[in-house]
Amino acid sequence: MRMIFLFIDGVGLAPASADNPVNPEVCPALCRLIAAHSKPIDACLGVDGIPQSATGQATMFTGVNCAAAMGKHCEGFPGPALRDIVEQNNIFLQLDRRGKKVRFADGYLVSSVDELALHRFKSVTTVMALTLPKSIATSDDLAAGKAVYQDLTRETIQDRFPDIPVVSPQRAAENLIAIAQENDFTLFEFFQTDVCGHSMDYARACEVLRVYDQFLTTLVRYVAVSGITLVMTADHGNIEDMLSRSHTLNEVPFIAFGPKEQELRDQVASLADVTPAILRIFDGK
Numbered sequence: 162m163r164m165i166f167l168f169i170d171g172v173g174l175a176p177a178s179a180d181n182p183v184n185p186e187v188c189p190a191l192c193r194l195i196a197a198h199s200k201p202i203d204a205c206l207g208v209d210g211i212p213q214s215a216t217g218q219a220t221m222f223t224g225v226n227c228a229a230a231m232g233k234h235c236e237g238f239p240g241p242a243l244r245d246i247v248e249q250n251n252i253f254l255q256l257d258r259r260g261k262k263v264r265f266a267d268g269y270l271v272s273s274v275d276e277l278a279l280h281r282f283k284s285v286t287t288v289m290a291l292t293l294p295k296s297i298a299t300s301d302d303l304a305a306g307k308a309v310y311q312d313l314t315r316e317t318i319q320d321r322f323p324d325i326p327v328v329s330p331q332r333a334a335e336n337l338i339a340i341a342q343e344n345d346f347t348l349f350e351f352f353q354t355d356v357c358g359h360s361m362d363y364a365r366a367c368e369v370l371r372v373y374d375q376f377l378t379t380l381v382r383y384v385a386v387s388g389i390t391l392v393m394t395a396d397h398g399n400i401e402d403m404l405s406r407s408h409t410l411n412e413v414p415f416i417a418f419g420p421k422e423q424e425l426r427d428q429v430a431s432l433a434d435v436t437p438a439i440l441r442i443f444d445g446k
């Protein structure tokens with residue numbers, strides 16, 4: 162069982178409209194996956210208010226309903242109580258305990274794990290990756306094509322890191338595939354969709370989705386013949402409603418494509434089901 166988990170931030174499901182850039186003209190590969198290989202799942206988690214990143218992601222990667230545990234949806238970077246939940250119980254640690262090789266494919270702009278640990282603000286995925294230091298990729302990995310930068314093409318870091326060459330979205334996908342071939346579980350996080358969702362700039366949202374779709378097109382073509390299972394989901398909606406600056410209450414797509422896709426989809430109804438479903442698949446259940 163090999164799996165690529167694409168975490169895409171801030172992409173929910175909404176009917177087609179002039180303000181929803183998630184449409185086949187803009188991102189055909191994503192829309193095909195949503196149409197044929199996904200089911201809508203809940204991101205509100207039974208807690209009032211608008212879903213937010215810290216609790217949504219912590220829930221997705223632990224199987225604990227963290228919004229319920231915290232009594233609210235928490236934004237941005239997790240605080241101490243939420244970090245505790247992630248540090249004690251996350252999908253990286255649980256797969257590692259099963260003897261599975263886990264990699265966080267997003268390359269950090271640091272020379273070592275120790276340097277990353279000193280960062281003041283840590284996302285849920287960073288907190289999780291630090292519980293399994295061997296999962297972490299650094300700037301050397303990026304330079305060697307053994308990691309993927311969070312913007313896919315590395316264009317945003319050229320002024321500061323000229324040694325990390327610009328790549329096409331297709332090349333980023335090829336790099337991710339090579340990483341996935343050497344691991345049992347490979348995570349790639351993309352959050353530019355959430356960033357542009359907050360901007361209310363429709364043209365920018367389309368541009369971000371187009372780049373991601375080029376990456377996804379290459380990835381899907383390979384995954385279809387490789388026996389790798391692709392799983393993809395979002396922590397909350399945002400970009401599907403460009404009339405609003407905030408996240409949405411919409412359901413998010415849970416995409417599973419490849420071996421065990423139906424079994425995976427059958428087991429998920431909310432973000433809290435994602436990690437347990439993946440672990441059951443790795444356990445052969």
Ligand SMILES: [Zn+2]
Nearest residue numbers: 171214355408
């Ligand atoms: Zn956001």
